[in-house]
Amino acid sequence: MKKRIWKWTAAALLILCLCLAVYAGNRETVLTIGVYSGSYWNTPNGNCYEILDEAISVFEASHPGVKVEYVSGIPAGDYSEWLAGRIMMGTEPDLYFVLPEDFDLLVSSGALAQLDERIAADPEFDTVVYYEPCLRSGQYDGKQYTLPHESVPTIMFVNKTLLEENGVPMPDNDWTWEDFYNICAQITHVDSRQYGVYGYSWLDAMYSNGASLFSEDGRSCYLAEDKVMEAIAFSKRLTDLNEGYTVSTRDFDEGRVAFCPLLYSEYRAYQPYPWRVKKYSAFAWDCVTMPAGSSGGNVSEIHTMMLGISSRTHHADLAWEFCKLLSIDEALQRKLYTHSHGISPLSAVAEDPELLRQIHHDIPEGSGFSPEMIHQIMSNAVVVPQFNAYSQAMNMAENAIKNAAGNRLGQSGMLIAESEINYFLNKS
Amino acid sequence: MKTERNLMNISSVMFALNFSILAFYSLICMTTTYRICESLGAHDFLNTVRQVPQYPWQMPVQSLSLYVLLCGVSFFKRFRPIEHFPFRVTIFAVEVALCAGIIASVNFYYNGVALLVLADLVHYIRSNKMRLCIIVILSLLFAFGRYDIVQQFTSGIPFGAYLDFYNPMTQSWFTGLESLMVCLNILLFVLYMILLFTSQKDENERIRKLNEQLNQANDQLRDYAINMERMTEMRERNRLAREIHDTLGHTLTGIIMGADAGLALFDVAPEESRKRIEIVAQSARDGLTDVRRSIKALRPDALERSSLPQALTELVENFRLTTAAQIAYFQETEELQLDQDEEDALYRVVQEGLTNAVRHGKSDRIEIRITRNEDVVAVFIRDNGTGCGELEEGFGLRHMRERLEMLGGTMSYGNLSRNAEDGYTGFFIVVRLPVRNRRED
Numbered sequence: 084m085k086k087r088i089w090k091w092t093a094a095a096l097l098i099l100c101l102c103l104a105v106y107a108g109n110r111e112t113v114l115t116i117g118v119y120s121g122s123y124w125n126t127p128n129g130n131c132y133e134i135l136d137e138a139i140s141v142f143e144a145s146h147p148g149v150k151v152e153y154v155s156g157i158p159a160g161d162y163s164e165w166l167a168g169r170i171m172m173g174t175e176p177d178l179y180f181v182l183p184e185d186f187d188l189l190v191s192s193g194a195l196a197q198l199d200e201r202i203a204a205d206p207e208f209d210t211v212v213y214y215e216p217c218l219r220s221g222q223y224d225g226k227q228y229t230l231p232h233e234s235v236p237t238i239m240f241v242n243k244t245l246l247e248e249n250g251v252p253m254p255d256n257d258w259t260w261e262d263f264y265n266i267c268a269q270i271t272h273v274d275s276r277q278y279g280v281y282g283y284s285w286l287d288a289m290y291s292n293g294a295s296l297f298s299e300d301g302r303s304c305y306l307a308e309d310k311v312m313e314a315i316a317f318s319k320r321l322t323d324l325n326e327g328y329t330v331s332t333r334d335f336d337e338g339r340v341a342f343c344p345l346l347y348s349e350y351r352a353y354q355p356y357p358w359r360v361k362k363y364s365a366f367a368w369d370c371v372t373m374p375a376g377s378s379g380g381n382v383s384e385i386h387t388m389m390l391g392i393s394s395r396t397h398h399a400d401l402a403w404e405f406c407k408l409l410s411i412d413e414a415l416q417r418k419l420y421t422h423s424h425g426i427s428p429l430s431a432v433a434e435d436p437e438l439l440r441q442i443h444h445d446i447p448e449g450s451g452f453s454p455e456m457i458h459q460i461m462s463n464a465v466v467v468p469q470f471n472a473y474s475q476a477m478n479m480a481e482n483a484i485k486n487a488a489g490n491r492l493g494q495s496g497m498l499i500a501e502s503e504i505n506y507f508l509n510k511s
Numbered sequence: 512m513k514t515e516r517n518l519m520n521i522s523s524v525m526f527a528l529n530f531s532i533l534a535f536y537s538l539i540c541m542t543t544t545y546r547i548c549e550s551l552g553a554h555d556f557l558n559t560v561r562q563v564p565q566y567p568w569q570m571p572v573q574s575l576s577l578y579v580l581l582c583g584v585s586f587f588k589r590f591r592p593i594e595h596f597p598f599r600v601t602i603f604a605v606e607v608a609l610c611a612g613i614i615a616s617v618n619f620y621y622n623g624v625a626l627l628v629l630a631d632l633v634h635y636i637r638s639n640k641m642r643l644c645i646i647v648i649l650s651l652l653f654a655f656g657r658y659d660i661v662q663q664f665t666s667g668i669p670f671g672a673y674l675d676f677y678n679p680m681t682q683s684w685f686t687g688l689e690s691l692m693v694c695l696n697i698l699l700f701v702l703y704m705i706l707l708f709t710s711q712k713d714e715n716e717r718i719r720k721l722n723e724q725l726n727q728a729n730d731q732l733r734d735y736a737i738n739m740e741r742m743t744e745m746r747e748r749n750r751l752a753r754e755i756h757d758t759l760g761h762t763l764t765g766i767i768m769g770a771d772a773g774l775a776l777f778d779v780a781p782e783e784s785r786k787r788i789e790i791v792a793q794s795a796r797d798g799l800t801d802v803r804r805s806i807k808a809l810r811p812d813a814l815e816r817s818s819l820p821q822a823l824t825e826l827v828e829n830f831r832l833t834t835a836a837q838i839a840y841f842q843e844t845e846e847l848q849l850d851q852d853e854e855d856a857l858y859r860v861v862q863e864g865l866t867n868a869v870r871h872g873k874s875d876r877i878e879i880r881i882t883r884n885e886d887v888v889a890v891f892i893r894d895n896g897t898g899c900g901e902l903e904e905g906f907g908l909r910h911m912r913e914r915l916e917m918l919g920g921t922m923s924y925g926n927l928s929r930n931a932e933d934g935y936t937g938f939f940i941v942v943r944l945p946v947r948n949r950r951e952d
Contacts, residue, residue, distance in 0.1 A: 167553035171544050173566035188554075193666075194563045394563070471561065 872896025
């Protein structure tokens, strides 16, 4: 009697296992993608899922039995929180977009899979096609965690109308701090509410002077270094031109300011029609590179939207394939370049003259962004290291600079601040 | 026993308490995760802990299911005592492993399960070496299975990070409840140990006293046995003396008197003298019969009553009943109609062999085989006992050999191979006895 029960139990278990196996065998593999809606770069964007949908149809066609899914309608502003919530619940997508400001958090908490071994093992994949700074945005401690999808550098907005009114010629793309300062000095007339520059910080000056405030690993601060001190002094000289007046966005929008650092995406969105009428339509404007510091070049900060694979995914191989498709596939990148407002991380795509002509087609007076200029900006761009204590350390540096301006302590004050920041960085 | 019941009750309370504690930790972690996500605090939380948390369901499912398994093993062991040593050790190892698994599955927030398992196993294990081993392992687990120590080697989210989600009031409620339960567990553990060790001390004292009494009884028994043997010997001696006096003495007196009378009449009345000597011869013959009868009285009772095969069967049967040993008896010949002295010798061989196997060899399985080849009867006895360390011939064996040698027989004996496949690994005796041929009778 007992034996018979055992037999039946064994048989039932066997059948259950078989059913499970058949079920698992027939089930479609579902690859999930984490994506935000709208534009991260704060620019108007038509159908934000167009490129992704196309990539999915290409991918599903070449991978039968695989279904790619994503949750739509998560605004870019809520995306970080949404992703963090998914990670907390253990339901994060297999592959997801990584915002520049989330990169450090996601890597240091172990949410992203390391890609070095995959890159080395994949014969089709060669990192030389990328701009080096774009690729570097996805590195942490020398290891690659994400692939670049789209980059946006900072460029300098120039109010052409204001310059012309004051008889100042448009600056070249290889202009320097001195050129910049001279023009600002010429333009600035505080009495008639006319100013040289808005929003140009000592950090912008620092990047174009070949310096960085923190080391790559976020363990040391270089606040008192000569190049940094020069940048601080330069930005102070610029603000001193305004005789104590703080220039506002309103001044800028009304066309009273000659220069303002701007994201390339805004240039792409508002320079051509139809969006041209929405912003800065009261005057003519164009963009140039950032002015070069005495020991640097015409270099600016770059922001890169990236793609990373979850460290807990069960479909790592598929995720990698799809990640490659979105990042390195030239056809898709070309489409993205024309649809979105960033610059492709692939040099072959970003510098294609035909594509650039197409992009700048709707700018009536034409664009100064030649392939050479894009090459110059993209290959020399600065990737600001992100780390846990970044914002706190940055606050400390800002305060130190403010205090130094007040009590005129100069470099010794900076040295004290630098050692304080270093102490904080090593403690945290 | 009262203490035993108390121990059982404390351990049951500990089991229940530990379940609550594990449920407390894992449910707080799980529900807090959900609440953090609902209140859009996930990004901040991740930013603080810098660590991808486990799946929310993972901790409750893992820790509680492992805990239920642990309870299962513990209760199984409590209600079905296991004697087999390797199996016991396996059970201990499983319990310790489950304990480690539970501590790891609650992220090392709580390690009091080690105390529970320690209490559970220390009660169960009697061997001191084993106890020490278990105590060391579980103490290490208790000492080092703590979040603040383990965190140095692996990264995990501190329990405090989850509590930080709540307002200070709720937080203090939670921490209060946590420390209350953890302290209660330690307190119960201490109480359990105190009770266990005092009860064991009492029991040891009781056993020592009983042992003393037993030794006394043993001594008395030994004295009694010696007295008994002496008395038996004396009684036997008296009987022999009486027998000799009654038969031989009487007959010999008659013979002497008859012979003297015969001698006196020899010359005078030879006819009368011849008669007298005939009477003497007759009474000598009668005397011989008497002597024979007397010797017969010393024979084994069973042989007196029945034939050798029957007597042997009876002997084996009795032995089986009195010692509970399994005895395989094979009589492989029908021809066991022997002379009395031969029958006696064989009977005594089997009797002595059986007694030795049980008394000295501690065996419970004995095989006896009797065969006959022409005029040689052979007896094989073997057992599964401990055999004999030094092959020194005791009184029994020597007596047997002498008896056999008198009849022209031989005896050999020794230890069997330790890894015999049929299980007979103890002692063996082989006896060969040439018998006087009575087949034609």
